Amino acid sequence: MILSALLTSVGINLGLCFLFFILYSILSKQPGNADVYAPRLVAEGKLEQRNNFNLERLLPSTSWVSRSWNPSEEELLLRAGLDGVVFMRIIIFSLKVAAFAAVVGLCALLPINYMGSQIFIDFSDLTNKSLESFSISNVNDGSKKLWVHFAAIYIFTAFVCYLLYVEYRYISLKRLAYYYSSEPKPEQFTVLVRGIPKSSTDSLSGSVAKFFSEYYPSLYLSHCMVYHTTKIQKIISDAGKVSRKLAHLKSTQKASQRFGRVGFCGIFGPKVDLLDYYEKKLEDLEEKARKQQSLLSGKEVPAAFVSFKSRLGAAVALHIQQGENPTEWLTERAPEPRDIYWPFFSASFLSRWIGNVVVVFACVILTILFFIPVIIVQGLTNLDQLETWFPFLKDVLNITFISQVITGYLPSLILKMFLYLVPPVMIMLSSIQGYVAHSQIARSACNKMLWFTIWNIFFANALSGSVLYRVNIFLEPKEIPTILAVAVPGQATFFITYVVTNGWTNTSSELFRLMPLVSSYMGRIFSAETGENFEVPSLPYSSEIPSILLFGLLGITYFFLSPLILPFLLVYYCLAYIIYRHQLLNVYSPKFETGGTFWPIVHNATVFSLVLMHIIAVGIFGLKQVPLASALTTPLPIITLLFNSYCRKRFLPVFKGYPAESMIKKDRIDENNPAVSDLHEKLISAYQDPALKPTRFSGRTDGHNAPLLASEV
Template sequence: MNPHSLFASAAINIGLALVTLTLFSIFKKQPSFAPIFYARRLSNGQQIHFHDQTFSFRRFLPSVSWIPRAFRVTEDEILDSSGLDALVIIRLFKFGIKFFVVCSLVGLVVLLPVNYNGQDVPYQSYHSLDSFTISNITPGSNRLWVHFSCLWILSFYGLYLLYQEYDEILVKRIQQLQKIRHRPDLFTILVREIPICSEHKARGCSVDHFFSKHYPYSYHSYQMVYKEKDLEVLLSQAESIARKIEDLRERPTANKNKRETLLLDGSREDAVKISLHEDSLQVFCEKIRQLQHEIVIKQKELPVAFVIFKSRCGAALAAQSQQHSHPLLWITEMAPEPRDVSWRTLAIPYRILPLYKIGVVLAASLLTIFFAIPVTAVQGIAKYEKLKKWFPPVMAVELIPGLSSVMTGYLPSVILKGFIYIVPFAMFGMAKLPGCISKSKEEIKACNMVFYFLVGNVFFLSVLSGSLLDEIGESFSHPKNFPSHLASAVSAQADFFMTYILTDGLSGFSLEILLPGLLFWDVIKSHTVGRGTEKDPYLYSLPYFRIIPMVSLSVLIGTVYAVVTPLLLPFLIGYFCLGYLVFINQIQDVYAIVYETCGQYWPYIHHYILVAIVLMQITMIGLFGLKSMPAASISIIPLLLLTLMFNEYCKKRFLPTFHHYSIQNAVEHDELDAKSSQMEVNHEDVINAYCSPCLRPVNFLTSESSSTQPLVCSSSL
């Protein structure tokens, strides 16, 4: 890629971003679009006040007021309103800003002049941007020791930031656990593989006998999980009928363009339909209530139960202990919070979960293999000179001035971004299969799958696709040469990743905040089925599985290229600044927070960034080898070992506290309740919170139900 292609990509992306952000600033002022751009605030019952409720020219003027508003939002405000998980995403963007600002200073002030003056004779290469990279340094030159020193500096700075972030987020996690200490999950454990009681032939009494005997002072009660497959079908059918009734009631009963007789006929027809649907719904409700009682009476219990304890300490001790000499019986762990429970997956037998996991690994592997086709095709477009040799008719592109620059600079990154957009959703669907007990664990598993997919396909496959089969074959036959092959391929792909960062940042984040898909659907709905009805907010949960891996990949790309191609680093600062602004807005106004894990996403983010630092060091080992500097290559090995030792230290110092509710914190929170004048936790509310939604009272015929208690609960006091 030449500079013209890079400039073409930058110009197109900047232009699209400006247009998109301008449209966003205008649409955000329109009251009709409030269900899209203020979905979270409306769902929380907040009133959105627009300065101009009536039509005025001012409402159609672009503004940047959302930008200073985003900068004014503090971390404490995000923590209070959205929780620590949402704050972790913002801290990821802030980490990127802090890390790449220093990298840019080192790269532009120190490395860039060294690279540009690396040869007495100007370096001639198809990659004309190579004069600004380490490729321009003469092999064996002492100038390479500058790169060596910068590698050590940036590595230690990255590790320092990682340690600081881990420590600060751990402190916030402990504080957040204290703040939410009355939440039901802190008193509850999930028990799986419960044996049937030999005396009563039921699992419920088995739970009561077991925990009454082994935890006589802290055990309180239990809540069984039941087989509810048939009940779920009836509930979905009843909900469908209830929605039809609601739509008919909300249908406008007046239309100025129709005659009065037609109005009366239409109203009568709707009334008849509503009456018929209500009768049908009443029948479904009776069937549902009857089936709910049958499920409990016939004891259609699953070998799964939620066990509630009188204290947090009792629950924490039970969750972290082996309950039985047979390790596959009475398997315990802390229960997820009630809104985070994945009820569907609790029905999957624990012993067959490994089969589900193998199936998911195979499916993800097949998707990765098939994705190699579009990635290789994209790199074929980016390598225009090689493409002309393979397919001569493509030279016709040169007949149109500037088209070749657009094709090689902008088109490949857009095509690649389009292909990988569907990947997180596909991986999230796969992550639901292995039987995770909570939605948060499903998203965390999806984060891992998406990240490694992107590293394997977008990064490694892109850098190796210039001579894909040769490079892979050489790497397998001579694994010791992998660093040098990786280094040469990474150096050649710097220009492509510049355009990828531009496209993912400018176009990707601007489309994220505009939400064009919802806008398009809202316009269609407003002019068809939803005409004249009040709009409900378009509320969706914060997509951690999509945001975290994508941003982590950009961290990886920037880290690997920090010493190789310093010219890439300023683009990354813009990327993280824009992402910070966009997701402050989305978290505050758009996305719903459907659960809170108190920062359990951060250990995975820490791991992703550490992988990036390790890859940077391995790449530099190979590059110094290619540049005839074996002493520098060997000297990086201690740095690599220090990085791996740092990772092991963090695993022992921080990770256990993220995976467990420590006994110390549990006891402190119990003592805090004992000393304070606050009311004790109502354990009956805890039991009811873990009653399956399918067993709760159903009343679709009224908008509000006076009954909030579950239909049944299995408990023993």
């Protein structure tokens, strides 16, 4: 790619960023858009609505930047939870790495690359020359200046490892402090028990009570069984929709709106009094739900939430094999009640194992299919290849601006559009693996999305000329450094445009929230429901964290290969810092709290990026005929992996579970805490399936609203 094509891409995306900022600044001031740009504040009743028109509403401003910048980390912790704080620490960590890399890369390495003579540079026509002149490829073979790159790699590795240690330690301490400061919560006293064996004499509920009363007589408190409630959940969901329509009809002042047709899209069917129609339908749905509830008695799923009198008692049951058969009485950490994903409680040990196998095959197939857009994208970056594929476009491709747009902007845009389809697929695949918590699904999808993007965005694009036609390179480990050294530097300019298109523009569009805005307007036009009916979204960690880490991988690997990418990464991280702070404070509301357990994923991905950089460096120094530098770089990945092993043993256990010391201290602190006694009483119903709770949509107060299934004790 030539410099002019890169500048064209930067210009287009910079214009889009400014357009998004201006539109957001204006649209967010309109009272009707509050549920789009500040849904959390609306739900919490903290947004002041001003309906009086004034000219300021139509003028863009930057006041939102200062409002997002000012809150401290403690305020952010109160608003977004520890996961929100850790998410921002990921951005800050990445920003520090990119800033240090930019100082070293731009001040020391870029001038050496640019002043090399390996690639001929015509200074009179610089804008039409390849950007490889700014990469290490331009340094002369055997040049002593390559030792500057060697020293920079060692210094940069030491700096990143230091930051990783500091952040791991800080977040682990923050996690313990958050645990000590938290109020008593149901998940701290409860474990999920699955694989409950059937008994010829007792029900599943009776088996649970008998087992834990016998083996944990002084610790066992109560339990709550799980039932098949898929049909009931569907009925209650329909009842909720009808209830909201009914509320809208009752709030309207126009009698004409209370009469209409109930057929398809309100067009077909007889004209009826909608108020009477929906009241009758709501009562029917409630009765239907109660009937389904009554059919569940004695039909439990072999799973139960078992609660204990202390945190230590729950931890003991969690970490010890309960039965002689290791596939029975399986215990796992209970999620928060709001975090539970109910559909897969009935999955057996075998079905979950089969589900995991199916998901592995599905991920492999998805990865292979994604090679199609990668091949298309790589063809667009090469005009000669594009003219070979489509000779009839030769005259069009000779137009300078069009060729610059096609090679500089279009490839990243196409890849971006295909990537939009991947996160929902990863969420779906993770949800069929038998996880029982939304947070578990999010972490699993985060891992899948991370390695999918690393392979399909980095490796498949960087090695498109090798990996797609030479699969056997992975059977030749000695050749991998050389192949990476040849292929990766040549894709630097493509990844710069990728950072600009998928980094700058994507982050700016996160602020603009185009799809929620369109959905809101469409809802006002076509929906009969009240505008107050909206769900406060939560931050999609499973897609955002992999995106940040992919850019971190690009920054680390291209740090010494092509430092020109670093200023673009700095701009991206600065945008991400201020925009995501704003979104966490005003838009997103946490749906679960994992206590910062996303950080180990970040640590592992960063270590992988460092090791990959070292492997590429070994190959580069070998190609550049500096064998001593190549040999001296070889210990670096080993040292980095040893550092990673130390961090895993030093900090990772805190993220897997809280230590006994902390739990005993917490139990002692809460000995005289009346909140614990209240919690013990609430534990009986805390983990009851929402589908089994009494329905109250119609406002009836008779016995028809009483729960049919009492919680087990």
